[in-house]
Amino acid sequence: MDHSSYNPGMARPVGRPRSFDRGDALRRAAHLFWQHGFSGTSTRMLASALGISTSSLYSAFGTKGALFDEAVRTYALRYSAIYAAAVAEPTVHGVIDRLLTDSATEFTRTDEGHPGCLTSSAVMADAPPTLDVRGYVAELQRSDGARLRARLEQAEATGDLPPAVGAAALTELVQTVWQGLSCRAELGATRDELVGMARLAAGLLAPGAHAVGAPAPR
Amino acid sequence: MDHSSYNPGMARPVGRPRSFDRGDALRRAAHLFWQHGFSGTSTRMLASALGISTSSLYSAFGTKGALFDEAVRTYALRYSAIYAAAVAEPTVHGVIDRLLTDSATEFTRTDEGHPGCLTSSAVMADAPPTLDVRGYVAELQRSDGARLRARLEQAEATGDLPPAVGAAALTELVQTVWQGLSCRAELGATRDELVGMARLAAGLLAPGAHAVGAPAPR
């Protein structure tokens, strides 16, 4: 098994192959962490849910904290990718609308056990004492925010963004809405509700070509 | 001690008095829960931080889960009170501005060990398995949201709110921003940053008498 494992170059595997898919285990572990928090998820719960033993889990990930950390960073990449894709949109409205709606879609993925938004749930409340996950997430937000702010400052220069609002302030506000969306996703909002809210937010925060009162037909 | 204990009417205390202030203990416990999550906070940590023994803690609150539950409900009342005060404002802009700025102020209280916003942190990620705290918080959001929506529907009827946006949708969006603010408070935002963001959000979501581009002098 383990077809999808990343095995770069010359290091071909030796010894008994792993009986489970590491990436899949990581995703399912993240799902458990999201549901019960870090301390609330025991290694036995993880092993049981993954269908393996604790020794296999430890040999694959090292430590419970390391597994959590890896899960967080894995999913953090998804959100950074969404930011990167959004800033490529030609208009300010397009950037913000794309960012929020894509994130809303990502937050409500139910296939393959998507853990909602680790970034603003499990991480914030309960993290391994040895790891500064909160600091990592704050840094991630800062990094993604910097990318968005640069895009908005560029729009400010070209006149696409009215200078009255302020690129920095709008960036922070958009990120605030972004995190609010993730919270509501975990509180049980459906995808349609969440995407609709994202679209409305984009329309109000950065009015596009169409009037606010008459949202563009999707 | 225990001067501030609420002791209504005829039930005068009998037996040895409690050596600590129950309300204060509740607040400090909430602070710990906020920092480490429910499972991440042990009864010994709680007892140690409160300067008492675990037996005293158990005799005062019953169970770790009950203590957590009581802490959550106590702080939930604060947020409901903020909603109640906000909807009394005469204009839609005033309602939303008041709700968001007061909440931002509440989220950044550092005195007396305010636990940030339990509602969207510890609660969401890690809660006692026996208690449906997530359900309670969702219900609370629904209840507070209903109050806000009723106020906005009234404004819609009197013309204070343009019918194009929709009272229900705006309510949800405001609550989304509300939760986003609480998230950013926990990620380290200062009070000034948070209040400024709340004011900006109120200006964009519900433009007041002044133009959006020229925010009203505070």
Added chain:
DNA sequence: TGCATTCCGTATCAATAGCTCCACAACGCG
């Protein structure tokens, strides 16, 4: 078929979890 290597599950470790027991201390009342 041997050998080296790696992963597997079972059993188990010390530490800590939530929680309780119990003898004693601090009150109001007579």
Added chain:
DNA sequence: CGCGTTGTGGAGCTATTGATACGGAATGCA
């Protein structure tokens, strides 16, 4: 003072925690 009542801390209970030891099972290579 004695008595009932209630809170007190220290010791201790069982269950579970994160993590490991170890023998066996799979693999690639010769």
